[in-house]
Amino acid sequence: MKKKITMKEIARELDVSISTVSKALNNSPEISQDTIDKVQAFAKFYNYKPNNIALSLKNKKTKNIAVIIPEIVHHFFTLIISGIEQKANELGYNVIVCLSNESFAKEVINLETMASGSIDGFLLSLSKETMAKKDFHHLREVINQGMPLVMFDRVSDEIYCDKVIIDDARASYNTVKHLIYSGCQRIALLTTPDYVSVGKLRTLGYKNALKDEGIEIDENLIVRVETVEELDGKVKSLFDTEKFDAVFGVNELYAVVAMREAHSRGLIIPQEMSFVGFSDGILSKYAYPSLTTVVQHGFEMGQKAAKMLIDRLESDHTDDSYKMEVIKTSILQRESTKPV
Amino acid sequence: MKKKITMKEIARELDVSISTVSKALNNSPEISQDTIDKVQAFAKFYNYKPNNIALSLKNKKTKNIAVIIPEIVHHFFTLIISGIEQKANELGYNVIVCLSNESFAKEVINLETMASGSIDGFLLSLSKETMAKKDFHHLREVINQGMPLVMFDRVSDEIYCDKVIIDDARASYNTVKHLIYSGCQRIALLTTPDYVSVGKLRTLGYKNALKDEGIEIDENLIVRVETVEELDGKVKSLFDTEKFDAVFGVNELYAVVAMREAHSRGLIIPQEMSFVGFSDGILSKYAYPSLTTVVQHGFEMGQKAAKMLIDRLESDHTDDSYKMEVIKTSILQRESTKPV
DNA sequence: AAGTGCAGCGAAATCGATTTAGTGTTCACA
DNA sequence: TGTGAACACTAAATCGATTTCGCTGCACTT
Structure with a gap:
């Protein structure tokens, strides 16, 4: 086992002081070229690497x-x-x-x-x-x-x-408008509780877009999901109780799960129902059909x-x-x- | 800005030595209870935390x-x-x-x-x-x-x-056997080049399982994919040129992409074609239909x-x-x- | 009164580097 | 011959902790 070598050891071996070694390794002008060469050669040969911890302590970074x-x-x-x-x-x-x-x-x-x-x-x-x-x-x-x-x-x-x-409110606003322009009228929102800042903002953008397009906000179409466990159930009950032609999920998972539900109910995507998710990931990319998403970069x-x-x-x-x-x-x- | 306090400062303030501070903070028996209390109270008040870097240097860990x-x-x-x-x-x-x-x-x-x-x-x-x-x-x-x-x-x-x-060879072996027992006969393998150790082992397991079940190995059914870019093309040409009733992918992506291809060709899953992937992830879980996978834990x-x-x-x-x-x-x- | 023991504390070395403030030698110039 | 700059190098402080060893003063023994 070839142990780590320190400046002290280099100094001892070459019979110079530690300061000289330090300066030689840093090509200080106050050290002669001879000594610099000697020290650097020795250091390279023994694979000297400065100890980061010591440097951190000294430099305070x-x-x-x-x-x-x-x-x-x-x-x-x-x-x-x-x-x-x-x-x-x-x-x-x-x-x-x-x-x-x-x-x-x-x-x-x-x-x-x-x-x-x-x-x-x-x-x-x-x-x-x-x-x-x-x-x-x-x-x-x-x-x-x-x-x-x-x-x-x-x-x-x-x-x-x-x-x-991310400008979540704006991104969400744009997305909902996009859905509306593509012909959707009743857009369900799968979001998080409001204490999640991004969820809150995305919900806000959703509402503003509807407002600006003169579409009434139906609170029954807004589903707040707290944990993954309750996701499936809430999605199912949304499909059971409401009529809508698009789903906007504040993350890709929500959208994909909703899409699966639509699939299993025999809906044709996107003709009968459209889906958009937030945050583009592999799920969106490889879902079937592939999911339109908001790319967050x-x-x-x-x-x-x-x-x-x-x-x-x-x-x-x-x-x-x-x-x-x-x-x-x-x-x-x-x-x-x-x-x- | 309440700067970090050091032992030195505690020592100066309380008019004791640094060693005393150190020992007091570590409840050393050679320090009187009075001093210990005094030092610890002061340290707590000024929210003293030992400097990890200094400790690392000293302890060499x-x-x-x-x-x-x-x-x-x-x-x-x-x-x-x-x-x-x-x-x-x-x-x-x-x-x-x-x-x-x-x-x-x-x-x-x-x-x-x-x-x-x-x-x-x-x-x-x-x-x-x-x-x-x-x-x-x-x-x-x-x-x-x-x-x-x-x-x-x-x-x-x-x-x-x-x-x-992971015992990749065995996992792969078991998986292929599973496919065979479920009624599949011609199983395509989507794998990596052999220099990827896990890909090589999974390929080996695949071959051994076929051998043990008396099914001939058809090299045309083994597709080696190097990068994601070439994945789609290689999958398509597999579907174009070969006949098979199952696909085994050495990761979930390979399997899911193949499944999408089958989808778009109108194949019914799993009746007409089965799919298994390696490494269970969200893709497998939320794919449509959800993908049977080897869970690697x-x-x-x-x-x-x-x-x-x-x-x-x-x-x-x-x-x-x-x-x-x-x-x-x-x-x-x-x-x-x-x-x- | 001198010696012993112990409680309580401090000085200094140490970890591995950098950096400042010297130190000693050589050489040029007046 | 003496002075001072130039050169090449070293000693020691420093960063913030731990730890060993040593010191002081008091109580107690003999």
Whole structure:
């Protein structure tokens, strides 16, 4: 086992001081070319790599950033992580992933453990429980300690920090208009409870679009689903009790499940019923028929969020004007809706 | 901004030495109860948290482990990560995620940057390029440095280390037998090139099952797909040129795409054609009809891998007998196959 | 009164790097 | 011959913790 070599050992072997080794490796002008060559050759031969921990301690920066997400088994979040990872690596940072599993307590623990030295800044998307509780003391605490925080997707107005979001209300508005223009009149909405900020905004966009098109809002067509378990049941009862010609799901799963239900009731898609989902993922792409979706550009969102965080880390002082980036969405027309 | 407080500052404020503070915080018996109370009260009031970096430097352990995977936008890998994260957190470790993006170069870079102090051990699943090149010097190097490595899913015989795998050959064998027992005779196989270890093993299992059941192997029914781009074309030409009554895909995507093709050709599933995929994910679950799959228990695999790594990290010495855990698979019968 | 033991605390080394403030030698120039 | 700059290098502080060893003062024994 060829152990790691340190500067101390190089210094001892070559009979110079540690400072000389350090400077030689950094090509300092105060070291003679002879010594530089000698030290660098020796270092290369023994595969010397500086110890990151020691550097972190000295420089007070770790070149690590933490991303805390509610869940990873979720295509949108994996896209975001890919984007974060790509951008962070490009800029010389590593990404530590923490999962809150939608739990407030775990979110707090993650923040606390990470905040004590392991990382330089946070990227965070709120857990459902945190949004429901509206308790953000843990976020304020890390911000107060001077640690930058960038929130993405699931954010809160109550926290002052950089943010990257989707314009959910507008995206939803556009989507519903798209459905209307394609000939749909009674559009059912499968959404989340209102404490999920994105669900709330998408619901808002839905209502506004109907209003603007002079279509009355029928609350019976709005179904709020809290957990995956109750999804099937709520969808079935919607089909049982209401008449409608389109379904808009605030995520792809909701839309796909509704589409399956329509399938099994023998409805022809999209002639008799249209379907649109939010957040384009593999489910939408490979559903049968393939699902028209709102593309959220998660990869880009991850990149932007990472860039904002690192910009702040590397800017000299804290300017206290926080930025808010809005990622544009687009509608990807596939087989589950009629052409406009 | 309430800055972080250090032991030094506590010591200065309370007019004791740093060593006393350290010992008081650790409830050392050589400090009087009075002093302990005083120090701990002060520390709590100023929300003192030890600096992890300093601890890492001193203890020569970081309590971080790195997991390097080829891709994250992949349900199986996200399940594994969830499992790793859960188990690692439970045992007091953080997880640093690195993506190789199926690239050899990036895998090497990830290993090198992580190995210089940031982490205590690796969890790794090989990139396609690495498997194709069969160049494992980077793995040998970190192992030689005394850093534990656990490989999972995509592993190599040439590296001596702990491993967690699926018994791919057997799983595939069982699946094909299942298809045969359900009445299928000509089973097409959608697989990867042989350099992908899991693809190779699954192909082997397929062949053995046919052999054991006295069915001749028809190489024309075995389609090797390298990239997603060529998937559609190869599937179409399979349908154009061959006759068969079942498709076995070595991942869920292959199976679902084939099923879509069958759909559009008006075939009735599963009466006229059956479909099975490997690695149960959302695609399988929400496909129409839902896809019968081989469940790989990725979460469990992640947990096992994390546990193996941490066990080795915390065992006193290196015993050089490496373990290999095999995760059992199971067949999840859904709508795309006939009951046996 | 001198020696012993212990409670309670502090000084300093250590982990592996960087960096500032010197130190010692050589050589040029007045 | 003496002075000072230039050069090449070193000692030591520093980052924030832990830990070993040593020191002080008091109580108690003999």
